[in-house]
Amino acid sequence: MTTVVVLRLPLDTDLSGFVALLQRLRVPHRVAEEGGQQVLFVPGEELAEQVRELYSRYPQGDAGTQLPRPQAPARESFLVQLWRSPVTALMLVSTFIVFAVTLAGENFAAIRWLSFVDFRIDGERIYLTYLSATLDSGQWWRLITPMLIHFGWLHLAMNSLWYWELGRRIEFRQGSIGLLGLSLLFGLASNFAQYWWAGPSLFGGLSGVLYGLLGHCWIYQRLAPNAAYRLPPGVLVMMLAWLAICMTGIFELLQFGAIANAAHVGGLLTGCLTGLLGGMLARR
Template identity: 65%
Template sequence: MNPVEVLRLPLSVNLAGFVELLQRMQVPHRVSEESGEQVLWVPGEQLAADIRGLYEKYPDGDPEQQLQLPPVTQPKAAGFVQQLRESPLTAAVLLLTFIAAGITLLGDNFDTIRWLSWMDFHVQGEYARFVPWPDTLAAGQYWRLITPIFIHFGILHLAMNSMWYWELGRRIEFYQGKWLLLGLTVLFGLVSNAAQFWWAGPSIFGGLSGVLYGLLGHCWIYQLLAPNRAYQLPKGVVVMMLIWWVICMSGVTELAGAAIANGAHTGGLVMGCLTGLVGGALARRRR
């Protein structure tokens, strides 16, 4: 495999700490001097992309502890406890989701659901009487803009969404940082909730799926523009998720009795593609 240039820096820049980090990670590399500059080489463009991202985070290396490759690139998967330590924001969002699932009894406790839903409501017999949206905002209940993402209806709904947030969230947290993941989660939550309200009107909805489609779109488009191993999803995942989105949009699932938040899925996916486009374009330009 031909060597690929990763970094070209002045001789005054001390690369010793970063080179030591690469040695501990057992990354094949070499440093050469060309025209008064030092050049770092690795075999392959894919590895070069990962090392550039690593240098942005740890230009001086990390002499205090041995860093590990992210779970998606390690030959052997890290233990679950280690994965939690490496993905604190992902774990925190899932913890809030599980707490909400517990206090709402997975969608059966409407007394607690009404405090997390997009609009306040009161149950009267078999119907829900919603408080007008302007009145909700006037009461200062702004948390409702985001909290519907923590509501889940049934164990399968919770399990599927949690699994995919764990898978996608960890990738973004490793490669672009926990604060970027937090910002994307809040952004996709706001957009998907608003889109679902616009799509279906006053209703009781919830779940992380709108956020998940946002994270999927972000990784998908970013990877097309600036390939990296962290966002290299297993083959067929994007196609499968898009096919499921089309099936839900067709109305087949509603005929089967399953209520799907199509507005949330669509809003999250569109916004995720936009953030992936911006982030990927900026990363491509830096390279």
């Protein structure tokens, strides 16, 4: 479903009351700055007509009365959301397929072809090669594919849920190609950061990409506020607090497994940088 322009208004027009009204009515929308004007978008022409009519009646919004709601569903079905977010869906499907093929991270014969560097297992020992040797053999896909590997159901569930939440926001705001490019960039940056910090090691997961998406939405929203990137206040605090806790080494101490902290930090910093660039361009 394509987005439709509802209103084009001068920058000095206060849309905050009307936007609050749309949020209260759970009407999907976004506001962007284009050509020195505020532009309000909604998905679909039918909904656009209803929102125009609503604006003609309540341009300042109204928080004190129960207003008639546009005849659009408050929540789209799961299949409709999948259709509108093809890259988000494709990434998750790819992750699930890899999870099945690698037997939840237990099939090292399959993991070997997707890890950042090649390795072999001899008894209880694992021998990893260096990145230069891996790239010399032409296995460039390894720079990206570790983000598809997950070790265990909890690892997969947490990363999938967050990618679904953040990926759809970016795909709605910046398009499918934008989300694909950012995901590949954050995967590349987080994988290199982990290798640079820890050397040859076995790691995987979408966590580094997720922190990149989080940093992108965070900084972008501060520079060019829009409804798509407006996260609940506690989300950012929780994610950054979780990153800080992981960096203490408590999980390794409790023998819950190693955490790829460098991948998280690398993804977050890269996401903040893309958010800075994207937000500055959106403001202009």
